[in-house]
Amino acid sequence: MPVMTEKTNPNTKIANVSQKATENKKVVYNTKDLNLWYGEGHALKNINLAINENEVTAIIGPSGCGKSTYIKTLNRMVELVPSVRISGEILYRERNILDKSFKVEDLRTSVGMVFQKPNPFPKSIYENVAYGPKIHGIRDKKILDEIVEKSLRGAAIWDEVKDRLNQNAYGLSGGQQQRLCIARCLAIEPDVILMDEPTSALDPISTLKVEELVQELKEEFSIIIVTHNMQQAARISDKTAFFLNGEVIEFAETDKIFSTPSDKRTEDYITGRFG
């Protein structure tokens, strides 16, 4: 059982420590009785989850269980699919984001997102990072310069790109592109960062870099990360939610999930019996 051996990973240790230090953190996202349908397909069933500030929350589960759907619901990106219907509540900082009066653009300004496949714009590196601030009305070149540098540093890619900020982002490697996307997301200083399998398209070394980055970022941001890689969840997350067929089977401290899961299905999954 590979998961057990991973438990000795130093990163995980750190995670555990910080976990304890912040036992009564504020709740940033509170999902209540969330149901979601794609047309007739019931993709999320009665989801109840309370996600804490300044933690890394991992979402795991077999393919098609609704992980991406859930995380996309948190910034209402899921609504780009025309057939979607949603019921229930998602409270973000106490306000129901599913409310009609809630502006998605405001929500998405506070909640950044990193996607499975790195998706930089076909523009220069600089323009990629400056995109968010610009659309939000920041035009001052000096401020933009500062933001770009700060964000790229924040995403631990500054040193690699500082000499070619004006080159096209598609010249970067996959791992660099993904960190650029993280920088792009940091540039508007979000409150929460959603990540949907951010490392699944990356090589092991790039993966490691991104994982380290996530660890750092959580000092400042709340992070919700979907992963199909259980070791990754174990390494970097504070809490883990296990999804199956659109339901949350178990949600608890990562430690607990991976050592003493309370549900038989969770155990089956993390020991590799299915999925």
Added chain:
Amino acid sequence: MPVMTEKTNPNTKIANVSQKATENKKVVYNTKDLNLWYGEGHALKNINLAINENEVTAIIGPSGCGKSTYIKTLNRMVELVPSVRISGEILYRERNILDKSFKVEDLRTSVGMVFQKPNPFPKSIYENVAYGPKIHGIRDKKILDEIVEKSLRGAAIWDEVKDRLNQNAYGLSGGQQQRLCIARCLAIEPDVILMDEPTSALDPISTLKVEELVQELKEEFSIIIVTHNMQQAARISDKTAFFLNGEVIEFAETDKIFSTPSDKRTEDYITGRFG
């Protein structure tokens, strides 16, 4: 080992009986030192195989081992790929079909082929079956009617379609379409029938029907069948060739291949250790 339990299948028994009854049959196809390249890729390596008349010869092997390539070489269909190069000899009824002077159209009139995906023409059922005879010069409506009926009966589909011969073939189910394709092939009264995974696109019941049909057809025709389904090979074939990476690893009576294979790789494959 599922194969063992299959050995008690009654069909297989029959196969074995007929096998013994025809020990010194004529050779219909004799392949000698056949090599084939797709561009730079060496797809068939030194193939030597002698295939008997009025038997079912199965060709098995993992994906990409060259089964389809080999069977398509037997009616020179492989030449539709522009980059193909071939060396060696394939004697069909003593004549080398790879000889430039050998007309492929003649060859293909004597050697029918049934494909993996049913591929009826978008014409009526009747026209599908009558196509072959018509292009070969039979115009007489009465004779055509007879051929169509005989071929459809031969393909065990007559009763299902006799009342709608003028309907489009695409109204038939997948299994019926495949038997229609067999009927189409029977209509030109071939000597040999090549089948490339003829049941892989079909449901179990249709598969059973086609398998029974193959058993019947071998009374009259020589059949070479590619299958990735080892039980199928065991059930219906007299001889089996095992291909691996473009080479023939073993060729022997089906009984022997599945009970006491002489090559370690054959054993590994049929016991499901790879492929």
Added chain:
Amino acid sequence: MARSAVQHDNKKLNVSEIIQQKKKSRSVNNYTEKLIPKILFGIAAISVFTTIGIVLTLITETIAFFKDVPFIDFFTGTELKPLGENAVFGVLPLLTGTIISTLIAMLVAIPVGLMTAIFLSEYASEKTRKVLKPLLEILAGIPTIVYGFFAFTFVTPLLSSFIPDLEPTNILSPGIVMGIMIIPMVASLSEDAMSSVPNAMREGALALGATKLEVTWKVVVPAAISGIIASFVLGISRAIGETMIVTIASGSSKNFTFDVTQSMQTMTAYIVEVTGGEAAAGTTLYYSLYAVAMTLFVFTLIMNLLAQYISRKFREEY
């Protein structure tokens, strides 16, 4: 819960706060967001208005025309003398001119276009196709006026050396040249239809011992027939609407005849002649322009709808 942002940097910079401020001062944004789709819808509607505009202008003036000239006389009249004191407006000379030129064009374009399509889709190697297709596209991109020049200064003299009775302006030469112009269109649409016939179908026929010709003629062409016919219909529509070639090379004789060596006028050429010569508003002559244009429009519209119908209705289900 404003978080102090600075971590790697000791400069004070709080982006999220700036953004919040900007947001408040930019209610305009919202407004644009609502306005844009409406503007775009308006723009998209212009294409519809264009159609409506065409139909309306044609209909109103056509109605005025039929007040002067009875409907029946127009469509059954074999005499067309639009000028002078006793003007007579029978559209049949123009209709025969149009139909005959279209027939000649399609007699060239259909066989040659179809054979070209068959060659490209069934016989040509990948390399040959890559060379030939762009060349055919060049043929398709040549302005019609150039074909008109070609018909008038080259094809007509060439033909009259075989056909001594050929008039200097005649319907045969522009008909042929129009056909040549339409070849690439028929060829490329038919080739698309044939290329979308799955290879499995071809293999099925080849495996029965069919020659390539038999595969093409008895399997591929029938399977792609709706796309092929749609390409013919579009070609016909194109030929009916073609103007400059016939204007230049077919002259303006308004005789009701079926003799292809003679000059004939098509509907399109009539429109050019009447607008080019004299187009003083309010006269019957002026209205006849619209009646003819309306007839032309209806013809091509029917052809276009027919082509759409054929390729939609009989879409091959393999």
Added chain:
Amino acid sequence: ACGGGDTNEGASGNGENSEELEGSVVIDGSGTVYPFMARMAENYMGEQENVSVEVSRSGTSAGFKKFLVEDGTDFNDASRQIKDEEKASAEELAIDVQEMKVALDGITIVINKENDWATELTQQEIIDIFLSSAGKKKWSDVRPDFPDEEIQTYGPNENHGTYEFMFENILEEQELPENINLQQDYSTLVDLVSKDKNAIGFFGYGYYDSNKDKLTAVKVDFGNGPVEPSLDTIKEDGDYAPFTRPVFTYLNTNMAKEKPQVLDYAIYTMENAQDVAAETGFAPLSDEDVQASLDALNGLK
């Protein structure tokens, strides 16, 4: 309908010949007069670089329809005199029209180069050929020794003054043959006649003059032996007189008052008419005729 274009506001006042003018002059009308007027315009634009003179040729009658509308053309070339109806509609629109005779033209009867039988015809034979009621369908109907082949008649269509001159003055308003081939463009006519052995057509002398290599002009016997049309014979009292006609351009004087360049061009035209006429296949006017027009024009200043 689209005359005026960009007129300069006429602020420059009365135009002296030497003065730098600008703006446009729009001319339409007779195809017969077109070569004359086009040459004139080119010459004029060589001197007055900022004036653009635009010359079209939709035919005398068609041209009048564009001339006699509000904001119509400045000049209308004509190969016949203005008709009473046209005068009436000018009055209705309060357009003052100034007639300017610019040259003399002879209606020329042309045949194919290969036609070696009809090179000389009497006036009456020509009239009969173009008269429906005379029923001359074959050449042999004209003279028995002519070939037994159908006559193909050609001419400009009803938009043209030449057609009307033929119809009204030569045929005395009797019907032309049923199957006569009437064309809008003189170029087409020249081409058709030059390629049809049995053709006979009519148009202004200028179009014959510039296509002598393709066409033969019929010598017409008006009673005193065959006369070949030429710049010498085409005169009001010349040998070709019965088929001779004056050609005009009509000036909208309202435009001339409004736009100095229009008046200036009118004067220029008259001053150079005799030279340009000779160059473009017209018989020149007498000096008196020129002076009469010039006087009228100078009166408009």
Added chain:
Amino acid sequence: MKYIDSEQVHKKMGSRLLANSLAKTIFFLATLFGLVVLIVLIYRVLADGLSWINMDFLMNRLSTDPEKAGIWGAIVGTFWLMLVVAPVTMVLGVGTAIYLEEYAAKGRISSFIKTNISNLAGVPSVVFGILGLTVFARALDLGSVVLAGGLTMALLVLPVVVVASQEAIRAVPQFLREASYGMGATKWQTIKNVVLPAALPGILTGLILALSRAIGETAPLVVIGIPALLIPVPDGIFDKFTILPVQIYYWTIDSALVAEYANLAAATIVILLIVLFAMNSIAILIRNKFQKRY
């Protein structure tokens, strides 16, 4: 009982194969036919026109004298025409495409607009000429000036730009839109800043093709009433004008009067074909350069 006599089949095979190779030859010749015509056409035009092309021919004004005549007016007219057609079709075409691809619900309205556009593409150009004559030249009283001609041409080539833009916009991967929405961008911001820049090469290609169609069309302008016989060089979009194809038209029909006009027409064709060829090459270059970027 055997129905298929393989001896018989074998015997007949020879003639069937002969038929096949014969057919192949015929099909090949048919394909060549179009190309041979192309070669003859280009050869003819070059033979008639090439020797007439020189600086004077390009820079001179129109004249009735073939020795003096030049196409400067037509070149400038073509330029002014493009200057009207390009922005108008660009705005209308791209706007329509954005509406159809990004905003319109996939329902009746959008499919109605789409059907309408494909029908519009099949309307004969001469009918557009009538529309232009009636609406722009007469009802709006513009006269036969560049603006009227340009607007007519813009409507005529609109379907080309709409279809090309639709394809270009559709080809912009969804993940780019998601990335932008994920930053809190609004729909229009996303379209303006992400979708359009990414679709621009495709849109430009369509625009160039549309323009080359517009400057090759003759009938609509003749119908609108370009006199083009002797016409000054236009100074702006409110001037009367002529363009290369119209000039070719008049010179061709007048070639019966003055034989050299046929050479002038041929020379003008050479220039027109060079312009079109250059434009199409640019379009292909753009397409190839930006083909695969993500």
